[in-house]
Amino acid sequence: MFPCWKKLSVKSAAAANFLSLASQRALTPSRKSSSGKRFNVPPSAEFVARVSGIPTMAKLPYRDSADGLDAAFVGVPIDTGTSNRPGARFGPRQIRVESALLRAYNSGTRAAPYESLVVADIGDVNVNVYDLKDTCRRIREAYRKILAAGCIPLTMGGDHTIAYPILQAVAEKHGPVGLIHVDAHADTSDVVLGEKIGHGTPFRRCVEEGLLNCERVVQIGLRGTGYSPDSYEWSRAQGFRVVQVEECWFKSLAPLMSEVRAQMGLGPVYLSFDIDALDPGFAPGTGTPEIAGLTPTQGVEIIRGCRHLNLVGCDLVEVSPPYDTTGNTALTGANLLFEMLCVLPKVKYY
Template sequence: MHSKLKASMFARWRNLRRTCAAADLSLRHTLTVCGVRLDPCTEPGRKCSGSRYNVPPSAEFVARVSGIPTMAKLPHQESAEGLDAAFVGVPIDTGTSNRPGARFGPRQIRVESAMLRAYNSGTRAAPYESLMVADIGDVNVNVYDLKDTCKRIREAYRKILATGCIPLTMGGDHTIAYPILQAVAERHGPVGLVHVDAHADTSDVVLGEKIGHGTPFRRCVEEGLLDCKRVVQIGLRGSGYSADSYEWSRAQGFRVVQVEECWFKSLAPLMAEVRAQMGSGPVYLSFDIDALDPGFAPGTGTPEIAGLTPIQGVEIIRGCRGLNLVGCDLVEVSPPYDTTGNTALTGANLLFEMLCVLPKIKYY
């Protein structure tokens, strides 16, 4: 029995290529069977790559409910140094105009992300065999002062981007896109934008204030942060303050795709057109969870009916494969309005899909 059990366990480990890449991970994927310590990356014939990547522990061997919640149960580190991509939280809702609670979004997304596994079964992407990824925690925001928070975000992202790391951001309300794009444009110049949202977020002033979650992309245009001919806004809908709520966006050269153009169809053809529009230049992806219909994602601050489906959300992100993505965000998850956790779970999966379409990702 001793030899049969040992052989069986070796066979199981042989199929876990992702664990091979984790030979240097602090939570090493080892197992003791009948007094024998099994390590998949030290056994002969393991075909280990020799590359040292961070790999989440498999729920086949480590319970999902155990450990400190980090994004996808990845290791936490203090900075982006040495990383190709990093998950980072920006826990604010100071810029919210309706229901608060998005400050708790990053925390809940991390909790629900325990469901994520190492490979993308739909696309066969292997992000943890391709890039060094970790969770670098949250920006130290000022929940009493939105302008100071924007300054803190901008400075934090300058440091992240200076390392060559691609940030994958968990919001937080959509105000955060403005200071993030300030830092992104400093490094890359004006960028293309794939903006998925129920709202255009191009208001000039709201309640006398120029900074809030309804104004970030107006501020970005004013400061020359966007390449306006390479901006697309997808899923826009809801009642408006004028007969044409998106006139300003179109006047800047944005492509506006209202939700009515998305109903009852696959968005794969649309994304083929978007890829052609974006070309080879740098692109930022900003995904507001309220782009999805509140029947699927009720945990958000400004819900609008008749939105996109999660399937369409995944199609949009997968359709960004091949773009020169330099940063992504998933914003406006407000856990108090979804006691099931499904909105945060959806957000976690969409962030994983974003990781899977970054440049240099390996596909099987």
């Protein structure tokens, strides 16, 4: 009923005269990849109203699997692992709605992801909202299939628990990976309320299972009150680089990211971005807000600083729409996910 993402053709000379060449190119994805497959180009809002159609990420086509895709947006709608305010299970849905504002090109970096990669929205993992351990199993199995297809997942959370089973699947394919973790919290607790799996524990579990190359892990934006005088002692003891938010205040993070790129080297890297890394004045719609956080500009700098890294997966987690009725937190998340797409390997830049 809503074929707005399908190839649009110019059927008359009058229409052809009306549309500029650039517009026709935006509407008609005629460029082909080396495999002969057409790229998926989102419809331009110049000609297709943003409010029309079924909400997919960036109004991309929906596909039921990652087969044939270079990258895919995928939702993991859970908040079963949340320790404070729930609602992140609705994050993927709201991010998709707000992503209708996105356009095809990155004006800041001149990245053209849809001329470079075959990208689609492959929907959500079928989670079990009653059983977190079973949900982790389902996520792990779903990501095994995505990665087996040679596809890079761009994940919309969901609470941060999801990073654990995703990294289990990623490490099965790539071995221990580097990690760029952007967050207000270290998420390295051992046991919380008697449970070892939750949104405060994923990276402790990842270290225990050998999923991370600890010398290639950086945590950026950590802050807030703690349960001990040094909340990040465990992270440092593993070899993580810890960048507390005080080191980020009032400055560009481009120099930091130059150092991070050197630390990550040529090996596989996973990027995990908790929206609560941003100050709640910018992103109030999250479960565990902490004051004095990063700015959206710094968040963009961090992601753009990941260009030229061997990124094998990314996530944007902890968007909780009930706590931001403006939709701005989800809109910010959508834009950050687009920035992640733009820094994937093989993306074309003008």
